[in-house]
Amino acid sequence: MLTLKKIIAELDFIAKSLTKRGYNEDDIKVILHELISHDKKRKSNQQANDDLKSKMKDFSGQIGKLYKEGKQDEASKLKAEVVEIKEKIKTYDENDKELKIKIDDILLSIPNAPHNSVPHGKSEEDNEVVKDWTDPFPILEKDALPHWELAKKYNLIDFELGAFITGSGFPLFRNKGSKLKRALINFFLDEAEKAGYEEIRPPLMVNEASALATGQLPDKEGQMYYMEKDDLYLIPTGEVPITNIYRDVILKESDFPQKVTAYTPCFRREAGSYGSDVKGLNRVHQFDKVEIVQISHPNESYKLLDQMVSHVENLLIKLELPYRILRLCGGDLGFTSALTYDFEVYSAGQKKWLEVSSVSNFEAFQSNRLKLRYKDRDGKIHLAHTLNGSALALARIVAAILENFQTPDGIVVPKVLRKYLNFEIIN
């Protein structure tokens, strides 16, 4: 969430930038002013309360001394006074609690303020193409197939069996399909390691505190699988456990940047999506992803964002897949993000762009909930910036590879993956 300090200091900018997400500038200003007035009330309330508490402490100390000196009467008088003070403190405490709840409710409901470069817009149609694919698309035979047909033809993925074992959206990879996936995971992890990321294997379930800290709760509660009995959530992305490494952490300035990567399966309920978009691997409940996360000094975060974008871009170049890069418009931007670049890969069999990566700078929005801070040279504490990106999401990459590299003789595996495989062609 945004910090109150930032809202007070940059109210106009925030209100203006939130119009990119479709807010009415005047409406949001009303909300923000309400927030600030709650805060003012809370501060004056606190001051009065603190004074009373101070008095109470003082009196209590005196009572102790009076008892030691045997002055029972005077002690009793003071006691009576403290009891009165306590009553007042109680009402101040209650006021404080109420105001804090109001303030937090508003703060939690406000999404991140989009970066200056974020375009206005309502939906994905308004996303800005910052880098388009200008080379020709792969030329396929006339009878080229979409990946779900190819998967069946070469026995790579069994959607029906996955549905039988679990349900729809849980594909079962087998044979060379399974190996291809393993090769991709290794390739992505190796590339991340070369780029300086520490590889970890995090838990795949997280508690409520972790899901809140990265912003999956309360915003995307319906997206996550939840195990009531143990009060745990299946992770919708590796971002959650990775970023939570830094919950309640105060870094030194010299610790920047922190770079962590992990391969994890991701679980998403994806409630309410049907139709051709969900066919095959286009949208599934369980998929694999290699995630990269950086914790940054605020001054560096946009530089690092660019680095992450080119890291992802390189992966796609090495995989020889046609891709384009989009800058998400305000309407398509995630709740917690200030700026997001999406990567789409062209899947020639279905003649469709598939989203395979999302690289974002959250600025201090996540850090605020995470309480992820750093100490500067003067010993002052500030919020760090967090960034993350998929590098890459597997299911759709598999789809694109199958479709783009199909030939009459079979599917020719991209060269970079061959060292991870004991075959070069799927037939």
Place this chain on the structure above:
RNA sequence: GGUGAGGUGGGUGAGUGGCUGAAACCACCGGUUUGCUAAACCGGCGUACGGGUAACACUGUACCGCGGGUUCGAAUCCCGCCCUCACCGCCA
């Protein structure tokens, strides 16, 4: 699942009702000194929200796993929860 022990500042760890936001040691930072990859000595060293300041200084309150309670007063007593460790059981 059972039994036992325990959760205090970056770490170790003292502290069973007021003088404890918290000893001591280690680590860390600054300084002095000795001239040698170090030691000794001195000083500093938690976070949050307020007040205060140009900025410091200074200052109020809260926080000793979390939440509640008892009391004039709680790290310290009581209740609930969470977590960690050890052993047993079960299990990949």
